[in-house]
Amino acid sequence: MSSAFATSDLDALGALLDGCAAAAGPWAALPPGARAAAIRHVADELDAASSALVPIAVDETHLPVARLNGEVVRTTSQLRLFAEVLEDGAYLEVTIDHPDGGWPSGPRPDVRRMLTPLGPAVVFAASNFPFAFSVAGGDTASALAAGCPVVVKAHPGHPRLSAATAEVVTAALGRAGAPEGTFALISGEDAGRAAVVDPRIRVGAFTGSQRGGRALWDLAASRPDPIPFYAELGSLNPVFVTPGAAAARCDEIVAGFVASYTFGAGQLCTKPGLLFVPAELLDIDVVADAVRSVAAAPLLNEHIRTGYDAVLSALRAHPAVRTVVDGSDGEAPSPTLLATTAAELLTGRADLLVECFGPASIVVTYDDEPELLAAAAAFDGQLTATLHALDDDPAAPILLDLLSRCAGRVVWNGWPTGVSVTWAMQHGGPWPATTTPTTTSVGTAAIGRFVRPVAYQGVPDALLPAGLQEANPLRLPRRVDGHLELP
Amino acid sequence: MSSAFATSDLDALGALLDGCAAAAGPWAALPPGARAAAIRHVADELDAASSALVPIAVDETHLPVARLNGEVVRTTSQLRLFAEVLEDGAYLEVTIDHPDGGWPSGPRPDVRRMLTPLGPAVVFAASNFPFAFSVAGGDTASALAAGCPVVVKAHPGHPRLSAATAEVVTAALGRAGAPEGTFALISGEDAGRAAVVDPRIRVGAFTGSQRGGRALWDLAASRPDPIPFYAELGSLNPVFVTPGAAAARCDEIVAGFVASYTFGAGQLCTKPGLLFVPAELLDIDVVADAVRSVAAAPLLNEHIRTGYDAVLSALRAHPAVRTVVDGSDGEAPSPTLLATTAAELLTGRADLLVECFGPASIVVTYDDEPELLAAAAAFDGQLTATLHALDDDPAAPILLDLLSRCAGRVVWNGWPTGVSVTWAMQHGGPWPATTTPTTTSVGTAAIGRFVRPVAYQGVPDALLPAGLQEANPLRLPRRVDGHLELP
Numbered sequence: 001m002s003s004a005f006a007t008s009d010l011d012a013l014g015a016l017l018d019g020c021a022a023a024a025g026p027w028a029a030l031p032p033g034a035r036a037a038a039i040r041h042v043a044d045e046l047d048a049a050s051s052a053l054v055p056i057a058v059d060e061t062h063l064p065v066a067r068l069n070g071e072v073v074r075t076t077s078q079l080r081l082f083a084e085v086l087e088d089g090a091y092l093e094v095t096i097d098h099p100d101g102g103w104p105s106g107p108r109p110d111v112r113r114m115l116t117p118l119g120p121a122v123v124f125a126a127s128n129f130p131f132a133f134s135v136a137g138g139d140t141a142s143a144l145a146a147g148c149p150v151v152v153k154a155h156p157g158h159p160r161l162s163a164a165t166a167e168v169v170t171a172a173l174g175r176a177g178a179p180e181g182t183f184a185l186i187s188g189e190d191a192g193r194a195a196v197v198d199p200r201i202r203v204g205a206f207t208g209s210q211r212g213g214r215a216l217w218d219l220a221a222s223r224p225d226p227i228p229f230y231a232e233l234g235s236l237n238p239v240f241v242t243p244g245a246a247a248a249r250c251d252e253i254v255a256g257f258v259a260s261y262t263f264g265a266g267q268l269c270t271k272p273g274l275l276f277v278p279a280e281l282l283d284i285d286v287v288a289d290a291v292r293s294v295a296a297a298p299l300l301n302e303h304i305r306t307g308y309d310a311v312l313s314a315l316r317a318h319p320a321v322r323t324v325v326d327g328s329d330g331e332a333p334s335p336t337l338l339a340t341t342a343a344e345l346l347t348g349r350a351d352l353l354v355e356c357f358g359p360a361s362i363v364v365t366y367d368d369e370p371e372l373l374a375a376a377a378a379f380d381g382q383l384t385a386t387l388h389a390l391d392d393d394p395a396a397p398i399l400l401d402l403l404s405r406c407a408g409r410v411v412w413n414g415w416p417t418g419v420s421v422t423w424a425m426q427h428g429g430p431w432p433a434t435t436t437p438t439t440t441s442v443g444t445a446a447i448g449r450f451v452r453p454v455a456y457q458g459v460p461d462a463l464l465p466a467g468l469q470e471a472n473p474l475r476l477p478r479r480v481d482g483h484l485e486l487p
Numbered sequence: 488m489s490s491a492f493a494t495s496d497l498d499a500l501g502a503l504l505d506g507c508a509a510a511a512g513p514w515a516a517l518p519p520g521a522r523a524a525a526i527r528h529v530a531d532e533l534d535a536a537s538s539a540l541v542p543i544a545v546d547e548t549h550l551p552v553a554r555l556n557g558e559v560v561r562t563t564s565q566l567r568l569f570a571e572v573l574e575d576g577a578y579l580e581v582t583i584d585h586p587d588g589g590w591p592s593g594p595r596p597d598v599r600r601m602l603t604p605l606g607p608a609v610v611f612a613a614s615n616f617p618f619a620f621s622v623a624g625g626d627t628a629s630a631l632a633a634g635c636p637v638v639v640k641a642h643p644g645h646p647r648l649s650a651a652t653a654e655v656v657t658a659a660l661g662r663a664g665a666p667e668g669t670f671a672l673i674s675g676e677d678a679g680r681a682a683v684v685d686p687r688i689r690v691g692a693f694t695g696s697q698r699g700g701r702a703l704w705d706l707a708a709s710r711p712d713p714i715p716f717y718a719e720l721g722s723l724n725p726v727f728v729t730p731g732a733a734a735a736r737c738d739e740i741v742a743g744f745v746a747s748y749t750f751g752a753g754q755l756c757t758k759p760g761l762l763f764v765p766a767e768l769l770d771i772d773v774v775a776d777a778v779r780s781v782a783a784a785p786l787l788n789e790h791i792r793t794g795y796d797a798v799l800s801a802l803r804a805h806p807a808v809r810t811v812v813d814g815s816d817g818e819a820p821s822p823t824l825l826a827t828t829a830a831e832l833l834t835g836r837a838d839l840l841v842e843c844f845g846p847a848s849i850v851v852t853y854d855d856e857p858e859l860l861a862a863a864a865a866f867d868g869q870l871t872a873t874l875h876a877l878d879d880d881p882a883a884p885i886l887l888d889l890l891s892r893c894a895g896r897v898v899w900n901g902w903p904t905g906v907s908v909t910w911a912m913q914h915g916g917p918w919p920a921t922t923t924p925t926t927t928s929v930g931t932a933a934i935g936r937f938v939r940p941v942a943y944q945g946v947p948d949a950l951l952p953a954g955l956q957e958a959n960p961l962r963l964p965r966r967v968d969g970h971l972e973l974p
Contacts, residue, residue, distance in 0.1 A: 227918070404603065
């Protein structure tokens with residue numbers, strides 16, 4: 001990895017963070033349109049570099065070319081969507097209160113509020129999406145769009161791709177007029193930890209394991225000056241099938257389930273880890289046949305493989321678990337299917353509720369509706385929870401309500417894998433899905449993690465930031481004297 | 488204090504939190520209009536009880552009747568403003584993406600996102616605003632409005648007022664149809680700490696000292712399942728006066744400064760703690776005369792008085808500080824005025840940059856513009872920073888930019904005390920002003936601390952929450968397919 005693009009040296013880190021801190025003011029001060037143009041330029045250059053980057057990604061991650069090509073498209077359209085967010089401007093939450101002597105709580109001065117960048121951000125890249133959740137992924141895109149310089153801590157699973165991607169991003173930002181220091185890459189756990197506690201870093205974001213994310217989150221919280229740190233930590237993503245849905249389309253559900261949990265060799269934080277099905281309507285052999293038809297695929301790296309093997313061994317050895325399909329122990333594991341019962345889970349078997357990052361999932365049979373409802377009520381924070389039901393299923397409203405209490409996203413008659421990058425997407429949830437349930441790491445609202453409000457009281461119009469000036473020169477949506485106004 | 492309204496018993500706390508958890512679903516499920524009506528009813532009942540409550544407040548806090556009467560108005564109009572927020576509905580951030588096969592990052596399903604209550608909240612009341620930042624204050628109002636049941640930990644500085652206020656709130660909520668358990672009062676540090684780490688509590692808010700707030704924040708962060716915890720910790724609130732402003736209206740500025748820092752006997756988190764003035768234009772005797780004309784006033788309680796005396800003694804003993812006006816050491820202290828120079832501060836005297844909660848402030852003289860700019864750049868997170876300048880002051884734009892980097896609110900030619908409760912108000916800031924710079928504890932945006940997003944993917948219209956249904960039965964502002972729409 002080129003040292004110009006990924007320092008792991010702590011002295012060099014200091015100089016790099018100085019550059020980042022120096023860039024914060026100028027990058028934040030660029031008009032939103034200029035920042036949008038720079039981000040679009042990054043997207044264009046990444047698209048242009050795709051044919052050079054994808055082969056490195058294939059080599060380092062063992063993911064299929066088609067999947068990686070699609071991921072580049074996802075990554076660059078994500079960047080372009082954040083450029084749209086900047087041009088839209090609603091994320092600034094411009095709010096203007098004119099002076100009002102008759103304001104109920106007492107005479108009110110002129111107060112104008114908008115959101116402003118938090119300052120330099122450190123982003124910890126994930127291993128499983130080497131483009132979309134890595135160097136130029138969603139955290140980087142939303143932080144850059146917000147106006148924060150970004151230091152990415154490269155994931156060790158794809159170091160050459162990280163360096164090559166960073167080179168493209170850095171060059172594109174430079175050509176688009178972004179201040180030097182707006183973007184940098186670092187590598188190594190020591191450098192990552194040093195960045196999290198460095199006073200120049202004002203915010204952090206992470207996607208990865210619960211253990212790693214919690215450690216970094218604790219580190220950020222332990223600073224003399226704590227900073228916001230957003231960690232997305234994975235999920236069990238339970239799927240619940242009502243008797244009605246199972247009776248109507250069991251085969252379709254089984255096929256969807258197997259395709260979803262084996263997609264990307266199960267290395268997705270939205271992989272369905274548990275499928276609740278009515279015992280009397282399930283033919284487990286049908287599921288097993290579908291699982292056996294899925295080809296083996298190598299995992300991302302040795303570290304992931306070791307973790308997968310360890311969790312899977314523990315699950316298979318669990319007295320309440322039956323192994324239905326044995327995944328191969330070869331170089332590339334084939335999918336594993338496990339089974340248990342809701343009755344077992346409901347006796348408080350927390351050791352069954354662990355994320356198994358790889359191509360394995362558990363079919364959980366339940367006996368009746370009370371057991372189904374009790375199971376749906378038993379989960380803590382999840383990125384997703386899925387319900388397969390009929391539109392007129394009497395239990396559907398109750399189940400939807402229960403699932404919305406634990407999950408950031410509730411999926412109906414679909415599958416949780418494939419997180420669309422849109423305005424309405426939510427990728428987050430209460431602990432242990434994330435550290436910060438009020439936020440999302442995918443979708444346009446992700447930009448909100450990197451901004452803080454500033455109010456200006458009584459400041460003359462000409463001295464206000466353009467976004468707050470009376471004439472609305474940036475044509476922003478605003479709330480004025482309590483009323484929403486579109487430009 | 489009536490045990491019915493403030494338990495400090497840990498067994499009783501368990502039962503109380505059970506009630507709170509049981510209320511969470513029904514309180515959250517009330518239509519926004521019903522929750523608004525309940526909150527308005529609380530405001531009405533508090534207004535009606537004002538003549539009974541204010542004398543208790545006078546007795547317990549030593550604050551003047553007029554100030555306390557005003558605070559009741561502030562408190563009840565704050566509740567009514569949050570009722571308006573519910574009726575407005577924009578805080579729900581309803582976002583609808585219809586299915587789109589041509590979506591750039593890949594075919595998009597139907598995704599609909601809105602905000603939903605986090606669940607039971609614990610609120611730690613402050614001592615200095617026994618109504619507006621206490622039992623029925625801003626944190627309670629915004630959490631209740633968001634749909635979260637609230638457990639208030641009473642401030643020991645006004646236990647009888649806390650119990651009496653809680654009685655009014657509980658009765659009013661009950662009469663308005665809120666589920667039992669929607670509101671409760673607890674007392675004692677042990678009960679407060681137990682609530683912060685209790686799994687039934689999903690979010691916390693605090694207003695008070697840096698030491699106390701940090702301890703609770705650390706506790707929340709140390710949970711096996713960390714929760715959002717918002718602590719507002721106070722501030723130095725520096726005020727900068729340019730030579731132009733000093734030359735034009737020095738007397739007016741001096742009068743305003745003295746009035747602001749001695750208001751409420753200086754026991755406000757927005758008290759101006761430092762006034763930067765040009766050395767050559769300041770007649771310190773004019774300031775001293777103004778200070779001497781302010782009457783002595785008792786502090787809130789013994790605890791505040793002890794803390795004030797300790798910090799003030801350290802400041803007075805500081806080699807770089809000159810005592811200009813000696814506050815009396817009597818039962819009720821009169822204001823103290825201290826002085827130092829910007830040159831001293833800029834040598835890194837962090838021991839001068841401590842909040843002194845009470846009627847004392849420091850005049851800081853500077854020699855030239857570079858020293859003024861250096862001082863303005865030297866502050867860490869503040870709730871407020873104030874600039875007195877002329878509209879055409881060449882340094883004004885630079886100073887405003889510097890102050891917006893450290894402060895949540897930038898005040899122009901005014902004073903930071905008197906935080907108006909409005910749509911645009913921001914009461915927060917980077918550490919050490921608060922633990923969470925992305926939020927506010929005053930103003931309508933404070934509701935955002937108590938909600939989290941949930942997205943529904945592919946859910947049939949009839950099974951969606953009303954706020955997300957296609958026909959928009961709640962007439963909410965929405966973003967549909969990327970476009971903002973007003974109802």
